[in-house]
Amino acid sequence: MTAGERSRSRAPRPRMELCLPEEAGMQRHDADLVRVQGESLERALVALEGLSVGDAFGETFLRNPGPAVFRLHQREVFPAPWPWTDDTQMAVGMLEVLAAHGRVDQEALARRFAERYEPHRGYGMAAHELLRELRGGGRWEAASRGLFGGQGSLGNGSAMRVAPLGAFFADDLDRVVDEAARSAEVTHAHPEGVAGAVAIAVAAALAWRSRAEPVDPGGFLRAVAERLPDCAVRDGLAEAQKLDASAGAEQAGRVLGNGSRITAADTVPFCLWVIAAHPDSYSEALWSTASALGDIDTTCAIVGGLLALRLGLAAIPAAWREAREPLPAGEWGRRTS
Numbered sequence: 001m002t003a004g005e006r007s008r009s010r011a012p013r014p015r016m017e018l019c020l021p022e023e024a025g026m027q028r029h030d031a032d033l034v035r036v037q038g039e040s041l042e043r044a045l046v047a048l049e050g051l052s053v054g055d056a057f058g059e060t061f062l063r064n065p066g067p068a069v070f071r072l073h074q075r076e077v078f079p080a081p082w083p084w085t086d087d088t089q090m091a092v093g094m095l096e097v098l099a100a101h102g103r104v105d106q107e108a109l110a111r112r113f114a115e116r117y118e119p120h121r122g123y124g125m126a127a128h129e130l131l132r133e134l135r136g137g138g139r140w141e142a143a144s145r146g147l148f149g150g151q152g153s154l155g156n157g158s159a160m161r162v163a164p165l166g167a168f169f170a171d172d173l174d175r176v177v178d179e180a181a182r183s184a185e186v187t188h189a190h191p192e193g194v195a196g197a198v199a200i201a202v203a204a205a206l207a208w209r210s211r212a213e214p215v216d217p218g219g220f221l222r223a224v225a226e227r228l229p230d231c232a233v234r235d236g237l238a239e240a241q242k243l244d245a246s247a248g249a250e251q252a253g254r255v256l257g258n259g260s261r262i263t264a265a266d267t268v269p270f271c272l273w274v275i276a277a278h279p280d281s282y283s284e285a286l287w288s289t290a291s292a293l294g295d296i297d298t299t300c301a302i303v304g305g306l307l308a309l310r311l312g313l314a315a316i317p318a319a320w321r322e323a324r325e326p327l328p329a330g331e332w333g334r335r336t337s
């Protein structure tokens with residue numbers, strides 16, 4: 001197709017390749033689309049790449065529990081392929097809605113999560129219940145608020161998928177807070193579930209803004225905490241500020257939690273501590289994250305998404321990107337509803 005034909009064509013795009021920044025060594029498969037969507041979408045795609053590689057890297061240790069500890073100790077990755085999980089699947093859905101609407105349209109997001117749902121991707125029990133209800137035509141408001149006896153979910157699922165959103169709105173932190181909260185509500189109505197998403201989205205925006213600058217660990221954690229209401233996630237960030245980088249990830253996991261309870265408060269402070277302790281190496285941070293065990297795919301997805309924003313795609317080991325299962329073809333360029 002010539003450039004002229006492309007500019008005239010507004011037909012639905014059946015399949016979109018990832019469009020990643022040229023400066024990071026990536027080929028632009030659809031320059032027209034990049035121009036239309038602009039820098040926000042490019043940033044979000046960088047976050048998705050870091051998130052999905054982290055997700056897939058972390059998942060290898062959960063799938064192979066026997067040799068996992070030895071491999072973690074030796075820093076020896078498992079052979080390819082590395083399948084991604086629910087963290088990536090929901091992040092793709094999130095990004096598709098942002099690309100189509102330029103904001104979190106909660107109705108569209110619920111529908112996209114339901115359409116993308118594949119039961120074998122490692123979803124938690126409550127997510128299975130919720131997504132099946134949505135696929136059956138249930139309303140997201142009632143389904144989300146109805147979980148856990150009407151309290152809503154305080155799980156880490158709203159945080160694991162949200163780095164691309166923080167990247168998308170990185171120019172406006174107030175907007176990041178608002179859109180992250182709206183994205184969480186669709187599945188995680190409990191205030192802790194909302195706070196977890198807000199914390200990681202704000203951290204993603206700050207990670208993007210911090211590129212080419214040294215990170216002040218305490219200042220980073222405080223800046224995230226300042227955006228949260230009084231809650232357990234914020235209490236965890238206060239604890240994280242007391243832990244020096246030299247404490248090591250395993251100790252940090254014991255103090256802050258490592259995601260093994262699958263809650264936002266048990267996951268988010270630890271991940272942000274890792275970022276503060278290892279802000280300048282994607283692989284060092286992910287090995288460190290995984291060494292604490294727990295919900296490894298999710299903790300690595302969160303850390304990976306944030307550090308790709310700070311350090312760029314070139315910081316992700318090329319072999320890891322090749323090992324990760326290819327991402328689903330995203331509908332970045334057309335409306336999802």
Ligand SMILES: [Mg+2]
Binds near residue numbers: 087122123297298
């Ligand atoms: Mg997962």
